[in-house]
Amino acid sequence: MTISPAPPRKRLFIRSWGCQMNVYDSGRMADVLAPLGYAPADTAEDADMVVLNTCHIREKASEKLFSELGRLRVLKQAKEQGGERMILAVAGCVAQAEGAEITARAPYVDLVLGPQSYHRLPEMVARISRATGSVIETDFPTEQKFDFLPDSTTPQGVTAFLTIQEGCDKFCSFCVVPYTRGSEYSRAATAVIAEAKRLVAQGAREIALLGQNVNAWHGEGPSGGTWTLSRLLLELAEIPDLARLRYTTSHPRDMDDALIAAHGQIPQLMPFLHLPVQSGSDRMLQAMNRGHKADAYRHIAEKLRAVRPDIALSSDFIAGHPGETEADHQATLKLIEDVGFALAYSFKYSSRPGTPAATAQMQVAEAEKDRRLQEIQALLREQQDAFNSACVGRSCEVLVTGAGRDEGQFAGRSPWLQPVHGLGSAGMAGQMVQATITAALRNSLTVRLEGNEALGPPPQTPRQEKAAA
Ligand code: SAH
Ligand code: SF4
Ligand code: F3S
Numbered sequence: 001m002t003i004s005p006a007p008p009r010k011r012l013f014i015r016s017w018g019c020q021m022n023v024y025d026s027g028r029m030a031d032v033l034a035p036l037g038y039a040p041a042d043t044a045e046d047a048d049m050v051v052l053n054t055c056h057i058r059e060k061a062s063e064k065l066f067s068e069l070g071r072l073r074v075l076k077q078a079k080e081q082g083g084e085r086m087i088l089a090v091a092g093c094v095a096q097a098e099g100a101e102i103t104a105r106a107p108y109v110d111l112v113l114g115p116q117s118y119h120r121l122p123e124m125v126a127r128i129s130r131a132t133g134s135v136i137e138t139d140f141p142t143e144q145k146f147d148f149l150p151d152s153t154t155p156q157g158v159t160a161f162l163t164i165q166e167g168c169d170k171f172c173s174f175c176v177v178p179y180t181r182g183s184e185y186s187r188a189a190t191a192v193i194a195e196a197k198r199l200v201a202q203g204a205r206e207i208a209l210l211g212q213n214v215n216a217w218h219g220e221g222p223s224g225g226t227w228t229l230s231r232l233l234l235e236l237a238e239i240p241d242l243a244r245l246r247y248t249t250s251h252p253r254d255m256d257d258a259l260i261a262a263h264g265q266i267p268q269l270m271p272f273l274h275l276p277v278q279s280g281s282d283r284m285l286q287a288m289n290r291g292h293k294a295d296a297y298r299h300i301a302e303k304l305r306a307v308r309p310d311i312a313l314s315s316d317f318i319a320g321h322p323g324e325t326e327a328d329h330q331a332t333l334k335l336i337e338d339v340g341f342a343l344a345y346s347f348k349y350s351s352r353p354g355t356p357a358a359t360a361q362m363q364v365a366e367a368e369k370d371r372r373l374q375e376i377q378a379l380l381r382e383q384q385d386a387f388n389s390a391c392v393g394r395s396c397e398v399l400v401t402g403a404g405r406d407e408g409q410f411a412g413r414s415p416w417l418q419p420v421h422g423l424g425s426a427g428m429a430g431q432m433v434q435a436t437i438t439a440a441l442r443n444s445l446t447v448r449l450e451g452n453e454a455l456g457p458p459p460q461t462p463r464q465e466k467a468a469a
Contacts, residue, residue: 010048011041018055021210024161026053031153032121049087054094056176058350062094069106093180099138114138119148140182158401158430160204164192165211173288173357177212186219189227206244215250230258237268248274253291255300264307271308272417276316280335281328294335301339312342312416317376320349320369322360329372336379342387344380348373388440398435400428422447
């Protein structure tokens with residue numbers, strides 16, 4: 001009897017930029033390449049194949065790709081001179097948007113593939129192993145990659161991502177996502193539930209459902225019909241040992257009443273929501289094609305706080321979209337003041353080729369965009385600091401994720417997504433522990449584990465305090 005040899009052991013290094021969906025996709029690329037003998041490498045230097053999973057959202061994001069490619073070219077050439085081969089692949093949203101430019105500017109790249117083609121990766125790797133020259137795959141295939149990807153096999157750890165929705169049909173004036181990720185697609189509920197159970201079996205205690213417009217999810221239900229996100233969350237909350245649920249990124253237009261109500265009904269649904277608003281000016285929201293007004297956003301925030309008083313809100317803002325006046329900018333600052341955010345991301349408008357805003361009249365001067373961004377960021381920083389400081393002295397549940405930075409420390413996550421650390425051991429990973437928050441740093445909290453002493457009152461957010469005052 002002959003035993004066929006195992007495939008040769010090869011090393012794969014994947015680097016991800018951009019959103020959490022890219023992080024999830026990188027894991028799936030590793031899954032799909034594992035049967036070919038690829039195991040993870042810690043650095044590009046150790047790898048036989050390097051995948052750069054790219055982001056196209058702002059100009060700087062794609063610049064990073066070309067500078068990284070320059071560095072890898074040297075490495076690839078050195079390996080080839082030593083008689084080794086290194087496959088260099090570019091995946092993600094820059095690959096989708098600028099596939100031809102990549103092969104023209106960097107002909108040493110072997111493989112260019114868009115986000116909808118990852119299930120075809122093994123076949124493409126086989127093709128380049130046979131041939132020379134680069135392979136490009138940036139069509140939107142007719143089949144759905146999720147139907148062709150194998151079950152996820154790479155354990156993600158205590159906190160895990162699960163993509164349930166991809167693509168976007170909203171076409172905001174400034175955004176490349178509808179062009180790089182294609183039109184909206186929702187995975188079926190059964191597939192999502194099965195994957196969630198698998199993640200939990202692999203050790204996940206917190207799952208973040210992902211999608212470019214995750215709250216627009218409308219997947220096929222287990223016995224036909226269409227489910228919405230609130231229904232799916234209720235079902236996922238039934239999985240034993242799944243202690244926490246989150247979902248991101250949401251659009252205000254899809255924040256329906258059932259989903260808002262779910263925040264009051266599902267204890268596992270964490271009191272933190274990232275809900276980008278982009279601007280506080282109705283005129284700008286219209287120019288951006290966002291499809292809602294600023295007051296609608298304020299109203300959603302109020303309704304969420306009514307059902308879940310300790311909910312912390314997060315958002316994205318763009319400073320200096322074409323046509324934005326000083327009055328529009330002031331309206332954004334006003335909305336930030338009114339709503340109050342625990343965390344937020346803000347960006348200077350970046351012109352993206354092919355989007356309507358790129359060719360719009362009245363582009364805002366660079367210096368003006370800078371000033372507005374600084375003002376937005378200063379206010380958001382103040383709110384984030386106030387939120388974190390107000391946590392000190394409170395008691396909350398912490399999910400331990402692993403070892404802290406220093407010896408004898410554990411790292412974990414608060415219900416409000418803040419990274420926390422305290423005295424303890426990495427062996428506690430996966431446990432939910434009750435802890436008192438003892439100090440707030442800029443981007444993290446220090447906690448002290450509570451022993452058997454009576455637990456303190458439930459934590460309150462600064463908003464709640466303000467309302468109570
Ligand atoms: N789907 C999400 C956001 C996806 S992109 C939503 O609808 O809100 C993440 C963030 O990048 C956006 O919220 C926006 O604030 C920012 N962004 C997108 N395109 C941009 C551009 N051209 N310039 C600056 N910021 C941009
Ligand atoms: Fe981009 Fe708008 Fe779609 Fe979000 S909703 S991904 S900002 S087009
Ligand atoms: Fe970037 Fe694509 Fe995500 S452009 S933000 S990687 S969807």
